[in-house]
Amino acid sequence: MKESSPQFLWHDRSVAKKFRSAVSLHSHTQHSRELLDFIPRYSKKVPVLSQAVRTQQEKYQKHYGKPMDFRRAWWTPPVTARQAFDLEREQIERDLGLDAMVSLSDHDSIEAGTLLQVLRESNPIPVSVEWTVPYGESFFHIGVHNIPAQWAPQVMERLAAYTADPAETRLSDLFCLLHGFPSTLIVFNHPLWDEPGIGEGLHAAMVERFLGAYKEWIHALELNGLRSWKENRGVVQLAKRWKLPIISGGDRHACEPNALVNLTNAATFCEFVSEVRNDGQSKVLFMNQYNEPLRLRLMQN
Secondary structure, eight states, X not given: OOOOXXXXXXXOTTGGGGOSEEEEEOBOOTTOOEEOTTHHHHHTTSHHHHHHHHXXXXXXXXXXXXXXXXXXXXXXXXXXXXXXXXXXXXXXXXXXXXXXXXXXXXXXXOHHHXXXXXXXSSSOOOOOEEEEEEETTEEEEEEEEOOOTTTHHHHHHHHHHHHHSOOGGGHHHHHHHHHTSTTXXXXXXXXXXXXXXXXXXXXXXXXXXXXXXXXXXXXXXEEETTSOHHHHHXXXXXXXXXXXXXXXXXXXXXXXXXXXXXXXXXXXHHHHHHHHXXXXXXXXXXXXXXXXXXXXXXXXX
16 A cells, blocks of 8 residues: 555645546435434534524424424435536536546435436446445445446445345445445545544444454545544544555535545546555545635535
8 A cells, every 4th residue: 555645735736737637536416315413413513503403493392392303304415416526527627627537425325326327428427325334333434436337226225225224244245245346446434423423432443343344345544525634634544554545535515516536647437446446546635625614614515
């Protein structure tokens, strides 16, 4: 593996000139169902928003006679697959002057990539997914990029079946299946984010156990465009310890394009996957919007 430090566009505007392409990984479209259970946690950090949420909770309690359960509510991002693809492509072409590759990965859905297969036959758009993997008392998100289009429906059916009815004895077989596609990229998304709130210590222990069991099928650990620099820096250290490449993941949900991309001299997505999987080569670039206040960006997203 070739160790590589992330680059920051606001430090060096010329950093992209040595590369042919940029890759946008991990962003969402209207085909993602996003749970709203994060609202109480995030709103506590913003007094005005916190008061607005409490007001609505009180109204709901008064009207229905029971507390509002955010775990049963969901929303969908506002952009179509084509709009999301164009949003990511245009940022790369405009701000970096590079050829663009875009992999959209909705939660447990391959619809976006499947719909976009008709756009470019010479360099097909990847069929990808952010797969929810229940694990112990928690769950992890695994980015699966560039599933062979002809097998994607059957593969997604098996992944969804595991999410709905997890049994860890089957997990190795699924990772082995995905790894068996030579141009498919398997990424551990935002590994240090304790998304369900089980506690940082317990979450960290579960990450270690997960990597100990499945590292041979994990190709990279994600630095995430909507997570703090402190957390992303921790992922860099985690990747060094486990001798895995770091890779970008923007996690865009709204209209701000991904704040992280990968730089590469690959001409196709398959070539890019080979760089990461076979050579351990991955160059992550933080775009200018990552340098803006995170809370504001989270609220906008």
